[in-house]
Amino acid sequence: MSGYEIRAPLRGWLLVLACLSAVALVYASVVPLHYQPLAFDDAVAKFGKTPWLNLSLYQRADWVANALVVMPIGFFAAGAVSFARGRFGLLRVWGAVIAVVLATMLLVFGIEFVQVWFPPRTVSQNDIAAGCAGAILGPFAWPIFGAPLLAAWARIQGASLGAQRRQLVLRLNLAAYLMMLIVYSVMPLDLVLSSGEWHAKWASGRIQVIPGGEAFRWLQGNGGWSDLFSLFMSGVRIVPVGFLAWLCLSAKWQRLLVFGVPVLVEALQLPVFTRYASVSEVLLGWFGGMAGVVIAMNRQRLWGWNRFLILRLGVVMVVVAGIAVGFFGGAERWADAKEIAAGVDSFFSAPFVKYYYGSEFSAGSNFAGKLLTFAVLGAALANLFGYGRERMPVLGYVVSIALVLGLGVVIEVTQIYLVPLVPDAADVIIYAAGAAVGWKAWAIGMEATELRIGEL
Incomplete structure (x- = not known):
């Protein structure tokens, strides 16, 4: 069975996911469902005066989020139209992708227009620009993330039972987990762009260079249980990395991931304003990774x-x-x-x-x-x-x-x-x-x- 034959039946499911993503986006865009009657002509006039807002550092995360929530529509839709073959298969695929981008952009404009009837939703050119960016990025994320994962799944389906299949499953799960961990670490991409913003992040306590400083502040009564829970989870989230790496990678790659991933995660969070970067979390991440290795070694x-x-x-x-x-x-x-x-x-x-x-x-x-x-x-x-x-x-x-x-x-x-x-x-x-x-x-x-x- 070829990889194409395995993937083709998924076309309908990808299309369903694209439609569900669009429905979810529309619903999320009109909550809290406070409908306010307004004549259509008045709505058009109001929409024509949609402003461009000067967003502060603290609003940048929401602007990025407006792009991210649009991306799944194009991502899944691009996957659904990427199965064309034959002489003009590639041309048909690109034509379909362009159609997906344009349709998603039209949906973004439509949602922003509908929001005129649903205060307190904010209608702005910023949201439109972010949504259009998400409409463009979604389809192009498919060949980078979706297609390789689908190809890996096809190899797993075609592999014989036994060690080969288990290795492929483990490596696919490890790659998917690392991808999710990295993406989560840089969300919501509200990047620090100036020295003043770096100072604001430092002043807010989002950069911690003293190991154990968070626990010390908690003992002094300056922190809550959520702070300790966050520290605990910084170690727990690396446990699967160590566990999966020991099962499917060489010793060299095991050490690289166990000790490198916690450093990478904190380094990626450093320029993201709303994320915390902490030396304590690096140390706990190392501990979590080694705990994962120990669990894998003694799993039986x-x-x-x-x-x-x-x-x-x-x-x-x-x-x-x-x-x-x-x-x-x-x-x-x-x-x-x-x-x-x-x-x-x-x-x-x-x-x-x-x-x-x-x-x-x-x-x-x-x-x-x-x-x-x-x-x-x-x-x-x-x-x-x-x-x-x-x-x-x-x-x-x-x-x-x-x-x-x-x-x-x-x-x-x-x-x-x-x-x-x-x-x-x-x-x-x-x-x-x-x-x-x-x-x-x-x-x-x-x-x-x-x-x-x-x-x-």
Whole structure:
């Protein structure tokens, strides 16, 4: 089976993803859904006076985010039209890509025009320019990122079972993880462009050159639990790098990635204003990478311990405890009667409307953080119920779904009574999606790392 034959059936799915990205962009662009009647002629006149805004350093991240949220449309659409073959195949592909760019730009203008009816949305030439940039960059990102990943997947599908296939799966996962880690590290690309902005970043404490300075400030009462959690995650995020590198790369490349990636991540975050660059995070990243290597070296022994139900259950409980700390650690006090009533009234608001009240980057980070957190829980539940079987039993899925949804509801209801937490019933959808990602990741990991119950 050729790579083309493997990829071609995905064309429809890529087109569906492009359409879903467009629908999501339109919805996100009109929240918080405060429609204000306005005559069409008046709307046209108002749109014709759309201003160009002088954005400050603190608004630059949102401007970049406006470009990034448009890119998936062109990215997936370019993938869907990139299968043409024959004498004029390449010409047809470029023609389709140009059509995708123009259609996406038209959508950007249309969205900005529609926003005239939805205050307090800001209508500006800046947003139009950012959206058009995203419309252009999206299709051109496909041959750089999408096509190579699709080709790698084709090689995996065509590889024979055994060591060759496992190596390809592991290297693809490592490359994808490194790509996501690097992209996340430079988001939202609000780059520091002047000496004054460098000074502002330094003064805001976003550059830390003294190891352990964050923990020292926390002991003095100048930091919160979120600061310690951020430090902890700076080590955890490198664990998969060490783990995957040991399984599929030579010793030279293992050392390069374990010790080089944490330095690279912090170096990339240095010129990004809203990101923190810290020597402490480099050190913790090294520790996390080495921990990943140790876990990979002893994976069979650790997997043997996994046969004990009490241990698997303990992992789930630790993850749930971590979720509780992460979600409730920012609470400052109990809500009063008026605040509780307001939380109850807004509990069933339109999906994800509350993400509007903040920056685009903070909304995206919040969404991704919740998704990944529950992906960890999903993997822990898959391990709990799926151990000793080729796949999770139906009962395991039923119980896991009930636990995830129940925990999600408890979290959101509890947030009604805690200030300044924001309850939102729609977040339960994110939690369920994250758990599903965790279940799938666990199944892939079992195959790629050769952890088979019958071999122990």
